[in-house]
Amino acid sequence: MTKSDMAVLIIAAGYSSRMHDFKPLLPFGETSALKRLIQTYQAHGLEHIYVVVGHRQDEIREVLKEENVTIVYNEEYDKGMFSSIQKGLRAMDEMIHAFYMQPVDIPLIKTQSLERLYEAYVSTRKGVIYPTFLGHKGHPPLIDMKYKAQILASNGEGGLKKVLEAFHADALHVNVCEQSVLMDMDTKEDYENLLRYEALGAPNKEECLAMMLQNEVPPHIIKHCEAVEKMASNLHEQIVCFGIGIDKNALSAAAWVHDIARKEKNHALVGAQKLRSMGYGAIGEIVATHMDIEIDENVPLTANELLFLADKLVDEDDVCGFEKRFARAFQKCKGNFEAQRNITQRLNATRMIISKIEKLTCKVFPYG
Incomplete structure (x- = not known):
């Protein structure tokens, strides 16, 4: 046929x-x-x-x-x-x-x-x-x-x-x-x-939920993604009046589905590929960097950076300071030098994104 x-x-x-x-x-x-x-x-x-x-x-x-x-x-x-x-x-x-x-x-x-x-x-x-x-x-x-x-x-x-x-x-x-x-x-x-x-121009919340269910994502991960979306929306609200052209709908969709492949190794990249195969390439590009990202301090904030930061400010489904979140991560990987090196890179990226937001808004970032 x-x-x-x-x-x-x-x-x-x-x-x-x-x-x-x-x-x-x-x-x-x-x-x-x-x-x-x-x-x-x-x-x-x-x-x-x-x-x-x-x-x-x-x-x-x-x-x-x-x-x-x-x-x-x-x-x-x-x-x-x-x-x-x-x-x-x-x-x-x-x-x-x-x-x-x-x-x-x-x-x-x-x-x-x-x-x-x-x-x-x-x-x-x-x-x-x-x-x-x-x-x-x-x-x-x-x-x-x-x-x-x-x-x-x-x-x-x-x-x-x-x-x-x-x-x-x-x-x-x-x-x-x-x-x-x-x-x-x-x-x-x-x-x-x-x-x-x-x-x-992006899947809505119900469509994102359908994608997660279709990919058999556990309820606790869906709950985490909902918390990350709330944080990402909060961050967007803080910077939107400063003329940063970030698509709120695309950012929210990426946050709702960012852990669609959480059970897989290299889940950010696997999740991005899943989303591309489903026809959501732009959302996949944002999801691809939610674990590891390179920051250029000389370019405006991006949706990728806001999602990365939002994910680092939410532990499971609770908002927490990023310092506390990374302290836990370091303790968990004590003795694993490669893992600690990766955590350090993520911590530095988090600080650089926060610095961008503070320079833009001229306010102290509230989630230290």
Whole structure:
């Protein structure tokens, strides 16, 4: 099974009545909800992209005239989404083995989630693969074409959900780390929430928790990471008014997941690689230096330095003075000269970062 045998069915035929605006063409950055989805599935590696249109079809056709997609018109779009699903299925190439069922009003799906569904489908060959986020089922389901006949034979009562319920023994729920699988836009408020979510530019707290749980991080380490995030946010608050351009959202995300590989040797570097592989390269770069870091006193403070310092000011989940923290570390490694050399380097780096903060704020650092 390869992606050349798969398709996505994007449903963009409805009235958008509750939104009081036309969902497929709502803007997201420099593109629209519909084109954003097309770009995501193209980035995922799909060639077969079907878009079912109905209401205001001419506008959508104009917008998509340069796109390599198959547009399917549903004359009965006023009967609801299920009629559009059936219309799209009838139009699909016979060589398609499975398809993602993608409503246009869930536009911020990420390739990481799609990859998780695809990998689960290839490895298990289950008939229906659902994405779940922290225990909640989301979109898009990945559906094997062996259920095409049953979907087409349905009278539509209860929609696609009702049809698929009959195959629950052949279904698989796959945990993903992107909250966007749950985020639709039925109303203006929903749309505004999606815009705020996209503007974060980094995983939020719930997504970070999902990443930690997916990597089987123990509760006490998660608790430590939450304490480090609070400290990192506190440090950021102290310096933000001085014009230091540190992305607070990226810093918080890095703090929440900095010990994602705590059980591994060289866990900072291993954790950074895990995050890069999950599509969070920028967060990984910050996490990579939370154990060992080189400080240049002649450049402005960085997110890497604030995370490094925050981690050194938290012992398990308790805030402590860095002098006390390092004294304990030296005592613990008594007689191990290599370990003590590493601790000394970290202590010196801590002092240099604190010196940067004190020079910037003209205040004595409160966590001595």
